Amino acid sequence: xxxxxxxxxxxxxxxxxxxxxxxxxxxxxxxxxxxxxxxxxxxxxxxxxxxxxxxxxxxxxxxxxxxxxxxxxxxxxxxxxxxxxxxxxxxxxxxxxxxxxxxxxxxxxxxxxxxxxxxxxxxxxxxxxxxxxxxxxxxxxxxxxxxxxxxxxxxxxxx
Numbered sequence: 001x002x003x004x005x006x007x008x009x010x011x012x013x014x015x016x017x018x019x020x021x022x023x024x025x026x027x028x029x030x031x032x033x034x035x036x037x038x039x040x041x042x043x044x045x046x047x048x049x050x051x052x053x054x055x056x057x058x059x060x061x062x063x064x065x066x067x068x069x070x071x072x073x074x075x076x077x078x079x080x081x082x083x084x085x086x087x088x089x090x091x092x093x094x095x096x097x098x099x100x101x102x103x104x105x106x107x108x109x110x111x112x113x114x115x116x117x118x119x120x121x122x123x124x125x126x127x128x129x130x131x132x133x134x135x136x137x138x139x140x141x142x143x144x145x146x147x148x149x150x151x152x153x154x155x156x157x158x159x
Contacts, residue, residue, distance in 0.1 A: 015147025018046050019154040026158040035158050037067040043132065043151070044069035050134045051111050055120075056084050057128035063088055066128060074108040082106035084129050087117040091126065095145050097138040109133060116140040118152045122159050130155075 009017070022042055026035045040054045047053065054068020056077055063077040063084055080089040082104055087094045095116045099105045102115075112133035120127040130152055134140070140148075 011141075011143045011147065014046070015144075015150055018042065018147070019150050022151060022154050023157075026155075029158065032159055033067060035155070039130075039151075039155055040067050040069050043130075047132065049136045049139055050132055052109055052131070052133040055128050055130055056088075058088065058126045063129065068131075070133070071109050074106055077106060083115050083117050084131050087119050088126055088129050091119045091121065093118045093145060093149060095140050095142075097140075099133075111135045113137045114139040116145060116148060118145075118148055120152055120156060120159070122156065127156075127159060 008014070022039055025038050025042065029035055036055050044050070044053045052068065052070030052073065054070065054073070055066035056063035057066040058064075062079060065073055065075045077085045079085050083094050083096055083099065083102055084106070093116070096102050097114055099107075099112055099115050112135060114134045114137050116132050118130045120129060130148065132140070132148065
């Protein structure tokens with residue numbers, strides 16, 4: 001049904017196509033775990049030089065591991081702790097060039113060197129975060145940030 005194909009064009013166009021693919025893939029689906037599972041898979045297939053991609057969902061006053069692609073990960077993250085917890089607390093995207101320099105970084109995968117975390121909201125409230133890690137320092141550019149935020153904006157329409 002799906003083939004892995006490289007998306008062509010500028011980085012901006014690639015992210016626009018990725019958001020369109022997400023919308024097409026999730027249209028009519030109501031199960032959030034299925035939506036998030038396919039979203040993490042889609043990102044994992046499309047983004048190069050990443051080693052972890054997935055979701056932490058806001059439950060029980062903390063972030064709880066959700067659907068992801070990559071090595072086993074931390075299950076519980078306190079709000080305000082590490083990159084994910086900080087992004088969740090501030091409802092702000094964090095793009096970290098070197099995670100080892102981030103105060104309180106939580107090292108779930110020792111291979112991770114850079115990270116981007118985008119908060120996800122539903123009805124103005126924290127729903128969770130999208131977390132993407134890379135073994136490459138400074139992997140995520142401002143253009144990547146805009147594209148990943150577009151992806152999350154598209155995702156939020158289906159949650």
